Amino acid sequence: MFWRKRKASDFAAEIEAHLEHETERLKAQGLSEEAARSAAQRAFGNLTRAEERFYESGRWLWWDHFTQDLRFGLRTLRKNPAFTAIAVLTLALGIGANTAIFSLLNAVLLRPLPVEKPEELVLLGTGRAGGSTDDFAETELYSYAFYRQVRQKNQVFSDLSAMLSLLLGMHGLVGGKSEMEMLHVQLVSGTYFRMLGVSPVLGRAFTQAEDEPAGAHPIAMVSYAWWDRQSGRDPAILGKTVTLVSTVYTIVGVTPPGFFGTAVGQSPDVWIPLSMEKQISPGWNGLDDKWFQSLYILGRLKAGVTMGQAQANVNLLANQIWRDYAGQKLTKQQEDDLRHAQIELTSIKHGLPHIRYGAETPLEILMTVVGLVLLIVCANLANLLLARATRREREIAVRMSLGAGRGRLVRQMLTESLVLALAGALLGIVFAVWAGKVLITMVPHGDQPLPLNVSSDARVLGFTLLVSLATALLCGLAPALRATRIALGSSLKEARGSVALTSRTRLAKSLIVSQVALSLVLLIGAGLFLRTLVNLSHVDTGFNKENVLLFGIDPPAVGYKEDQRVVNLYQQIEQRVSALPGVRAESISWFTFDQGENTDPVSIAGRPPTREDDMSASYNVVGPGYFATMGIPLLLGRVFGQQDTGASPKVAVINETFARWYLPGSSPIGKHFGIGGDPKHSNDIEVVGVVKDAKHENLRERPFPAAYLPYTQRVQYLNDFEVRYSGDPEAIIAEVRRAVSQIDHSLPVAYTGTLVEQVNRSVASQSVVAQLSSFFGLLAALLACIGIYGLAAYAVTRRTNEIGVRMALGAEASRVLWMVMRESLTLAALGVAIGIPVSLAAARLIASVLFGLKTTDPATIVFAALAMIAVAALAAYLPARRASKVDPMVALRYE
Numbered sequence: 036m037f038w039r040k041r042k043a044s045d046f047a048a049e050i051e052a053h054l055e056h057e058t059e060r061l062k063a064q065g066l067s068e069e070a071a072r073s074a075a076q077r078a079f080g081n082l083t084r085a086e087e088r089f090y091e092s093g094r095w096l097w098w099d100h101f102t103q104d105l106r107f108g109l110r111t112l113r114k115n116p117a118f119t120a121i122a123v124l125t126l127a128l129g130i131g132a133n134t135a136i137f138s139l140l141n142a143v144l145l146r147p148l149p150v151e152k153p154e155e156l157v158l159l160g161t162g163r164a165g166g167s168t169d170d171f172a173e174t175e176l177y178s179y180a181f182y183r184q185v186r187q188k189n190q191v192f193s194d195l196s197a198m199l200s201l202l203l204g205m206h207g208l209v210g211g212k213s214e215m216e217m218l219h220v221q222l223v224s225g226t227y228f229r230m231l232g233v234s235p236v237l238g239r240a241f242t243q244a245e246d247e248p249a250g251a252h253p254i255a256m257v258s259y260a261w262w263d264r265q266s267g268r269d270p271a272i273l274g275k276t277v278t279l280v281s282t283v284y285t286i287v288g289v290t291p292p293g294f295f296g297t298a299v300g301q302s303p304d305v306w307i308p309l310s311m312e313k314q315i316s317p318g319w320n321g322l323d324d325k326w327f328q329s330l331y332i333l334g335r336l337k338a339g340v341t342m343g344q345a346q347a348n349v350n351l352l353a354n355q356i357w358r359d360y361a362g363q364k365l366t367k368q369q370e371d372d373l374r375h376a377q378i379e380l381t382s383i384k385h386g387l388p389h390i391r392y393g394a395e396t397p398l399e400i401l402m403t404v405v406g407l408v409l410l411i412v413c414a415n416l417a418n419l420l421l422a423r424a425t426r427r428e429r430e431i432a433v434r435m436s437l438g439a440g441r442g443r444l445v446r447q448m449l450t451e452s453l454v455l456a457l458a459g460a461l462l463g464i465v466f467a468v469w470a471g472k473v474l475i476t477m478v479p480h481g482d483q484p485l486p487l488n489v490s491s492d493a494r495v496l497g498f499t500l501l502v503s504l505a506t507a508l509l510c511g512l513a514p515a516l517r518a519t520r521i522a523l524g525s526s527l528k529e530a531r532g533s534v535a536l537t538s539r540t541r542l543a544k545s546l547i548v549s550q551v552a553l554s555l556v557l558l559i560g561a562g563l564f565l566r567t568l569v570n571l572s573h574v575d576t577g578f579n580k581e582n583v584l585l586f587g588i589d590p591p592a593v594g595y596k597e598d599q600r601v602v603n604l605y606q607q608i609e610q611r612v613s614a615l616p617g618v619r620a621e622s623i624s625w626f627t628f629d630q631g632e633n634t635d636p637v638s639i640a641g642r643p644p645t646r647e648d649d650m651s652a653s654y655n656v657v658g659p660g661y662f663a664t665m666g667i668p669l670l671l672g673r674v675f676g677q678q679d680t681g682a683s684p685k686v687a688v689i690n691e692t693f694a695r696w697y698l699p700g701s702s703p704i705g706k707h708f709g710i711g712g713d714p715k716h717s718n719d720i721e722v723v724g725v726v727k728d729a730k731h732e733n734l735r736e737r738p739f740p741a742a743y744l745p746y747t748q749r750v751q752y753l754n755d756f757e758v759r760y761s762g763d764p765e766a767i768i769a770e771v772r773r774a775v776s777q778i779d780h781s782l783p784v785a786y787t788g789t790l791v792e793q794v795n796r797s798v799a800s801q802s803v804v805a806q807l808s809s810f811f812g813l814l815a816a817l818l819a820c821i822g823i824y825g826l827a828a829y830a831v832t833r834r835t836n837e838i839g840v841r842m843a844l845g846a847e848a849s850r851v852l853w854m855v856m857r858e859s860l861t862l863a864a865l866g867v868a869i870g871i872p873v874s875l876a877a878a879r880l881i882a883s884v885l886f887g888l889k890t891t892d893p894a895t896i897v898f899a900a901l902a903m904i905a906v907a908a909l910a911a912y913l914p915a916r917r918a919s920k921v922d923p924m925v926a927l928r929y930e
Contacts, residue, residue: 148384
């Protein structure tokens with residue numbers, strides 16, 4: 036029992052005594068006997084009936100207690116609609132923001148793959164890029180031959196499958212359509228769907244028999260989402276065809292809804308058997324080359340096999356396989372490499388990890404940010420509850436005098452806080468659903484939305500419930516404890532108690548200081564992220580990103596081979612497009628920016644390689660107009676021209692870092708080097724020009740040696756086509772497409788955007804973090820502003836009589852104004868003083884994501900601190916100005 040049992044007669048007598056006392060007090064204020072009695076009964080009627088029912092019962096369980104508190108809390112909140120609406124909306128914002136960010140985190144990091152028993156799935160490796168075939172270093176990608184041997188000889192996996200590490204974006208013809216469309220294609224082994232336990236919703240899945248022979252199984256499975264988008268889930272999709280790189284694939288199955296593959300954030304449209312690799316990518320020889328490491332190997336552990344046992348077995352097999360590949364005679368270095376070679380197994384319960392590595396830090400930062408926002412919301416609401424509890428002081432005093440214990444009243448007030456929190460959570464879930472969709476659209480992902488399911492599941496709802504309970508406790512406990520610490524005598528005699536007022540004010544001030552400190556932390560963090568984004572946007576990329584249109588072409592799709600015919604195609608496209616009005620320069624290249632890069636070993640004529648001098652460089656294959664189109668300045672020598680043909684001596688243009696690292700001391704023009712490690716063509720490339728360093732992979736990359744080779748001398752498939760323009764871009768796009776179709780009407784050409792958009796996509800995660808942290812930082816400052824305003828307004832209301840006396844004695848309005856503002860500014864300054872060291876300590880955790888500035892950046896800290904002081908001054912000015920205009924005669928009569 037939480038209550039002290041009393042007799043009903045004693046209870047009724049005490050109630051009557053208090054009603055008489057209240058009636059007399061109201062009569063003294065001028066009310067008639069009947070009106071005073073009626074007002075007293077209304078004031079205590081609900082409380083009296085509730086207490087009387089309880090005390091007459093004597094056998095209440097905790098559920099009865101809770102339901103009684105719940106009903107009473109609902110009635111109380113219903114009588115204060117303004118307070119309830121403000122509290123619920125404030126909580127909905129805080130809880131909804133946390134739910135939205137957690138939903139995104141759940142979709143990327145926590146939600147298991149939609150497959151059978153995902154906890155049994157492992158990846159051979161960690162999913163990070165890297166590895167070497169020469170020294171048996173720790174590797175993440177494997178050859179098809181390696182996969183087959185491990186699958187046949189292992190003793191720890193119930194099944195194994197392989198998947199090409201790249202999700203290929205390809206243009207294909209669907210059914211009888213005449214226009215090509217972009218498809219995301221994934222190559223997998225025949226055991227892929229069986230190993231995952233994924234059964235098609237329509238048709239059949241691949242089988243192990245379709246792993247051999249190579250090139251003999253032109254079949255495809257399509258995703259449920261693509262099936263719905265393409266044909267409205269028409270069952271006649273089975274048997275239709277998809278043409279990719281001149282090969283016709285027959286659709287044999289449709290994956291179930293919700294299955295997106297094994298990599299979060301990547302959703303293939305079409306799956307093709309790995310045995311068709313050479314047809315998909317002519318020129319590759321991955322099925323036959325034992326060192327062609329391009330595959331992820333996925334496995335399902337046998338029942339009872341631990342990760343450690345599986346790792347030991349895999350490494351034993353790998354060592355034996357690599358020894359066999361290397362031959363009987365190994366060098367001392369090779370022996371040492373083999374002893375240290377190690378394959379680490381990684382659980383892929385939540386999907387392939389390499390997709391999630393770049394998302395972990397931004398999501399953790401955003402979760403921290405919205406967590407701080409929720410704390411500020413709690414502090415704000417706690418202040419509101421404190422003010423409300425002060426107005427209910429007489430009610431609390433009467434209930435305590437009737438025998439209600441302090442714990443009982445605290446529980447009642449916490450129940451009201453819980454009602455507010457749950458109502459805020461329900462509204463917050465609605466807000467989170469909308470915010471989740473907005474978050475998806477904030478991340479650039481081509482024409483289609485980012486394939487992430489951010490809908491609420493049991494984990495998200497459980498998180499929201501826990502947040503709601505924690506919020507109710509944080510918001511309600513301190514105000515409830517303060518509200519029930521009162522002097523009964525003075526509280527029953529007067530409308531206010533000095534003890535309660537003093538304690539309430541101290542707690543309210545502490546909450547304001549904490550709000551300011553937390554808001555400052557968020558503002559400083561937002562400032563650091565914004566300045567990082569600004570620094571990245573002003574990075575010298577080495578090229579001019581303005582006024583460049585990007586196109587994609589796909590020569591293999593219409594039967595072109597890597598021979599002189601494809602070179603002629605590139606030259607015709609360049610000649611035809613360069614003659615178009617508004618085209619200032621154009622070129623075809625292997626890649627432009629943020630599309631990966633190719634790095635190979637480099638050899639320098641007259642400089643024998645050593646193991647300590649591991650030289651390498653990235654290289655690109657480009658047309659003669661590439662440097663003019665990209666706006667990369669020529670520093671020395673010349674660029675490519677018509678004289679650089681397949682029959683002429685091989686040439687290259689290098690960047691300044693290549694010249695500085697590998698060809699120092701004199702002019703690099705005329706010097707020779709080799710790239711790719713082919714001994715037949717060692718050091719046969721002549722340097723004819725030096726250009727400025729340019730970024731290739733991202734804006735953060737450091738200068739690295741790079742070489743540019745002409746496509747006339749290094750014949751291969753090139754997919755990127757760049758056009759520098761002036762005038763109307765829409766007209767240029769249409770003219771480029773028309774020009775390409777005149778050369779070969781079957782050649783697919785797709786406009787992929789501008790170079791500016793491509794650069795912006797490379798900093799998408801930093802942009803999202805900067806935008807959201809700025810929004811929540813401003814929201815936190817607004818909440819702190821509201822809190823300071825509320826405290827100042829409350830203080831002015833309580834001190835109206837004092838202010839009237841001061842002004843009656845001659846105090847100037849300006850002195851009254853400063854008196855009120857001084858207290859708020861003092862609290863803000865104290866919050867800033869606490870917030871700065873907290874911010875400096877917290878900023879160390881985000882140092883790795885900053886660029887071009889330190890975590891102790893003084894400009895950001897000073898600006899954020901001044902902004903918080905300005906917010907506090909604005910919040911305090913309005914009630915202070917109202918206080919300075921108080922009429923002394925009215926104030927002296929104030930009660």
